[in-house]
Amino acid sequence: MANPVLPSTGVLSPLGLDAVRLAPGFWGDRVTLDREVTIAHCREWMEREGWIDNFRGRRPRRGREFSDSEIYKLLEGMAWAGHPDLPELAETVARAQEGDGYLNTRWSGNRYTDLEWGHELYCYGHLIQAGVARLRTHGEDRLTEVAIRAADHVCRRFMDTTETCGHPEIEMALVELYRATGTDRYLEMARRFVERRGLPALGPIHFGRAYFQDDVPVRQAKVFGGHAVRALYLACGVVDVAVETGDQELLKAVEAQWERTIARRTHVTGGMGSRHADESFGEDYELPPDRAYAETCASIASIMLAHRLLLATGDARYADMTERTLYNMLATGLALDGKSFFYANPLHVRVPAEPPQGVVSHAEQVGLRSPWFDVSCCPNNIARTLASLPAYVATADAGGVQIHHFTPGEIRHGGLALQMETGYPWSGGVTVRVLADGRGRISLRVPSWATGATLSRACAPDGSGASGAAGAPPAGAGRSPAAVPVAPGYAVAEGEWRAGDEIRLELPMAPRWTFPDRRVDALRGTVTVERGPLVYCAESVGDEPPLADLAARVTTPPADVPADRPGDEVVELEIAAVRAAPDANGWPYRAEQDRPGGTGGGTDTVLRLVPYHRWGNRGPATMRVWLPVAGERP
């Protein structure tokens, strides 16, 4: 079961890389790009920057205090991808491990002297996840041995203390190692790390204890707060501990925190973490589009968390959020060439960025993707996530399989062998073809935005053999070649299947205006456009036309237009807009309301929108996801 998360219990069981194979398409192409380009790119930069040399004992040591973890994230990606460089890189790591299992190139002479900022347990966490990936794709070897020795060292050193790490990550790694090996102490160690946190377990820091979730015990927290990646990695570990220990109270606590975070602290792209200063969640409804930090790694953590909650509960809203985050954050983080990355993902960029030169400070990156950062968690995190992406597509339960994400490919589980064909997310049709006779329930997720979706079922050409129901209500509706309406959630088809039978889901793909809740102050008076799972944005290469002068006329619906580039299946959009005359400068607070398109005047024009994940691939540009709503004609 080649899977990054494999709970021993829960409503749904994940299908792994051995059960799901992606064919070329939106995600299949990216998984291939990752395997063929991105993984090697990361490896090269970490050699160049000396982060791998740190394991070879070269001095002075280079990179930040947590740079070991980057090699581990990449090793995890290599494990999922079956990359041939893994054994040699693992051997380099293995040689740096000390006799008692300790392994860290920064703190070796000075172990655990700065748990707040040292990241030693965080680094082990990624090492252990890499080890688990290797164990599940290949079996025991040097890397799994190193990971297990490190885990055993951690248990010996920390089982009976009150300490923990300033950066959560070890928790979910230890639970997964417990799942992979059956060794109880890993679960117990993870449970203790979770329960200790917030008592508090760490010393005070400049940013305050909320930064690393040590201000309140996790059971008592009401919402995710502090450093976004830390908060979300911790929540993953908490779900894992809750599931394995049967702790429903703990699971419910995280579900409630997630729900409030989605309602009040999440950007429309799925991005989380609105503040630059400490890479943290802001207060409720603090969601600035321009200064949205929305770190790529936080979105990956959000995907990891929503996936765990989906497995535990079977609730489609978790898969909905995973989809939103995959298409609008993960896909945005990586350039089309596979070699440059966004660290922060703002939803509004006012000034075209300068092309990056060499290693970029993650604090500086804004409007163009960079090949590498001083802190390069995001590239390696993208590498490992894309390498394991097939494991997020489908799950199973006793009755059959659930397809959560639509991509060309094949799914095989139990008595079912299925082929999925789709042009998603550009078109809304999804065909699931049965490849071999079998039986079982086949569920397809109907996204929450997909009002008006239909499901139909067609039997194999000889017209016999298939039986059961398609669409809602799921049972008793009889055989029906006609499309039946299906509500958001899961559309279910069940019965006996013959090779050649087909299920077809049709999702409505008309672009739609989306407005913010009145409490999202930074977005008041704006609108964006979504189409299927994609958020769109206006991108203006060289800022011509100047985006600051444009407002959307929401009285005319947005319309599909084919992309300009031949061979590119991207769907772009056009909307009616008003272009204000550039204003004179001067004190910007005045006695009159200023709203182009209404009393503020302006000229009518048409504005092209592109999928948000595509922006920044055409050179320095301005961009905005949320456009001002034009005033009504006076």
Add this chain to the structure above:
Amino acid sequence: MANPVLPSTGVLSPLGLDAVRLAPGFWGDRVTLDREVTIAHCREWMEREGWIDNFRGRRPRRGREFSDSEIYKLLEGMAWAGHPDLPELAETVARAQEGDGYLNTRWSGNRYTDLEWGHELYCYGHLIQAGVARLRTHGEDRLTEVAIRAADHVCRRFMDTTETCGHPEIEMALVELYRATGTDRYLEMARRFVERRGLPALGPIHFGRAYFQDDVPVRQAKVFGGHAVRALYLACGVVDVAVETGDQELLKAVEAQWERTIARRTHVTGGMGSRHADESFGEDYELPPDRAYAETCASIASIMLAHRLLLATGDARYADMTERTLYNMLATGLALDGKSFFYANPLHVRVPAEPPQGVVSHAEQVGLRSPWFDVSCCPNNIARTLASLPAYVATADAGGVQIHHFTPGEIRHGGLALQMETGYPWSGGVTVRVLADGRGRISLRVPSWATGATLSRACAPDGSGASGAAGAPPAGAGRSPAAVPVAPGYAVAEGEWRAGDEIRLELPMAPRWTFPDRRVDALRGTVTVERGPLVYCAESVGDEPPLADLAARVTTPPADVPADRPGDEVVELEIAAVRAAPDANGWPYRAEQDRPGGTGGGTDTVLRLVPYHRWGNRGPATMRVWLPVAGERP
């Protein structure tokens, strides 16, 4: 001439503490509070935190690398206030000075090894400003001697290098010492520091060279950028150098930078610097109310700069901005008890703050004033600024005096002795009474918001002696006891004066709605209220009513209401508002526009507004300067 800025040339000459005396009133009370409470409070905390002990050689050294400068800022305040503790504190500082004039408790063994972050020249800058203050209020003594030795050391060490300091401040200090002593090399050293910057003169840092204004030579910069205090202190020094060297090009460059900054990078409160991450200016129109950093020290620097530009040019817009910043930033920075301070000054606080405990991290402070910070520039900066505040009130030229700020008090210069009486900023009448026979032009600033202001002139009771013109047009209007309209700028009265003659300026004090320019994205769809020079805000103690649910009905004008507290002359306001029903939680991006008061419904209510500078004095509260504009009734 007891004055912090005393240019040898320029359109206007400042009147100093020896020429302007404040009587009880808005500012007079605060100057007294500073002298009697705030200065001692700062001294006590710096003893408690060990920052003064650093000069006594106690080890380990305590405080940040720039903590010496805090003692110097306080010494400057003590000098202006004539505080009796000055000699003893100056002696403590003097004993730490090395034989060649070097003086720094942090870098003593390691001089100038980190010019980017070391702050050594920055510390000297504040020491020299303290020395100049002492020279002008008392004459030579131990403190002035220490400052001059330090300045001489700086000239020897840096005159012929290409180096400068990561934090500007030394530039304006050296020019002022040149003005106070006539020693040319101080001016030349300042000039070289200004010209070196941006070539670049410093090494690269994490935040990028723009952070400390080393990305571009100051003559080429188009707007203030990077760390706000650094940018504004530098600009002060540049104006000083330009004025003393007669460099009109350099002066024009700063004027243009100031103009663009006011038009695009300044909050309605006069606050500057919108970003927390690096305490910097954001991009043009990046002016979030909730995450406005708007550091108190940046506002002080802005006042220092605008004052310099006023002296150089005589343009009333600089005094207008000083007034805005004085009433809405400086007055906000200090609590009514004189013992706690805002570091950042947001314009929107969503969650009532926890009361501060002990020393507060400046990175954490938001919604309540704190008695002290780990970085405590703001308290000491307020202390020195209030102590020298009378020097900002009035200026002189060959023809007479100009009154820029309205406060009870007396002004004596040349042939004029004037008493000012006013209830400003609560009421709009300003009476200037002539105390002794004399002659000369008396100009009163008419603020840019004061459309409909009038000026009148009344002769002494015996009805003889006074002659000349009141109001605009300034000359030839004849004697007129009636009020004449005066336009924003300066209203001028001139002629012979007899004791008892009076000039009366009436400024319109009706509260007024103020709307943001459409390009200030974070304020779209909102409105605030101003009255006279004051910006108002809604403050909700304990967040009841919840401010997030309230919107302003701009169709009903705001109205004055007397404050609840007896004996308090504060004018509060009431506006018509709509209170939305609390919404259900859920994904906050939807197909419908959400605007209370219009199609969004809501109940009509009345909302009390308080002057922004008063907020946060009544315990944990929410606050917003900018309120959503309610939708039109459907």
